[in-house]
Amino acid sequence: MSAGHSPQAFANAAQAKTYRLSDAAKKRIDKELGKYPADQRQSAVMASLAICQDEHGWVSPCVIEEVASYIGMAPIAVQEVATFYNMYNTSPVGRFKLGVCTNLPCQLRDGKKAAEFLKTRLGIDFNETTPDGVFTLKELECLGACGDAPVMLVNNKRMCSFMDAQKLDALLAELRAAAKE
Numbered sequence: 545m546s547a548g549h550s551p552q553a554f555a556n557a558a559q560a561k562t563y564r565l566s567d568a569a570k571k572r573i574d575k576e577l578g579k580y581p582a583d584q585r586q587s588a589v590m591a592s593l594a595i596c597q598d599e600h601g602w603v604s605p606c607v608i609e610e611v612a613s614y615i616g617m618a619p620i621a622v623q624e625v626a627t628f629y630n631m632y633n634t635s636p637v638g639r640f641k642l643g644v645c646t647n648l649p650c651q652l653r654d655g656k657k658a659a660e661f662l663k664t665r666l667g668i669d670f671n672e673t674t675p676d677g678v679f680t681l682k683e684l685e686c687l688g689a690c691g692d693a694p695v696m697l698v699n700n701k702r703m704c705s706f707m708d709a710q711k712l713d714a715l716l717a718e719l720r721a722a723a724k725e
């Protein structure tokens with residue numbers, strides 16, 4: 545399941561203070577750094593945060609410290625990036641973060657209905673995580689796919705279009721099965 549970070553990543557979220565860049569993460573960050581001149585390492589900050597989030601499940605204070613140290617930026621500058629963009633999880637989330645667009649064009653085509661459906665099915669509100677740690681529900685701004693409303697995003701990567709009740713139930717079943725693997 546490409547849109548989900550590993551179960552271990554979710555488990556690791558509780559141990560945020562122990563996070564250190566893995567060799568695999570360093571290798572991926574090095575590849576990003578290679579795209580920019582040596583004196584512009586900070587240009588790789590967004591990719592670096594995304595790489596760590598994939599690995600760790602969220603951008604913890606320790607992730608910010610690690611990224612800052614590795615690419616040579618002030619931690620506060622890295623934190624500003626992490627808190628500005630909503631694709632970064634600045635607190636622990638479930639294995640699958642479900643983002644639902646509720647901006648007006650989507651609302652006019654059942655976006656709100658899709659959000660309410662998910663809240664009822666999962667028994668949680670926006671910004672909450674199911675007790676089993678599988679799902680976190682988020683409200684998103686326009687994803688630039690208004691014609692496909694209602695629109696959702698799974699773990700910032702997988703776009704889901706025309707999410708009526710039937711498709712939402714199928715998605716939840718698929719992700720629940722993936723969570724057990």
Ligand code: FES
Pocket residue numbers: 645646647648649650651685686687688689690691693695
């Ligand atoms: S308003 Fe939902 S994708 Fe644009």
